[in-house]
Amino acid sequence: MARQQLPRTGAVFLDPRGEDRSLRVTWHQEQQLVVLSLWRDNVCAGTFRLSADEVPDLIALLRQGLDEAYAAARRRVERLDQPSEAG
Template identity: 55%
Template sequence: MGRIVALPARGEVFADSRGGGRVLRASWHHEDGVVVLSLWRDQVCTGTVRVAADDVPALIAALTDGLAQGYAPGVAGLERSG
């Protein structure tokens, strides 16, 4: 089994909507010029992606655009309760 490394102070943890101990960890590594996105199940890292700092704005824009489109009026399959 691999060594478990604590999440750096410059990071966030996001729970998977499916539960089951799944989370996404996002941690900045400024010294390397990357943000690391890692997938965890309980205390085991199951995969990582190192995104170059220069590419992070495009990733954020893609997530923001997708979220905005998903809640646009008239989008099929999405209903808001008031």
């Protein structure tokens, strides 16, 4: 059985639920795609191939979600910093 070399560009993100769950992201420059794979106990449970030209849309979506989460957190902090009108 031939062994494939792992891509040089990629990352592993660990799931906070544990149980050896992770998301692996690997760039495959020669095919112009990114592979997102879900792993559990060092076994690949599934993959998704995202073409390189779709990556900016994914990044924009993740950025929008992050911006919204920061804005919500900022509003919560601002409410806590304001003195209560009831007291």
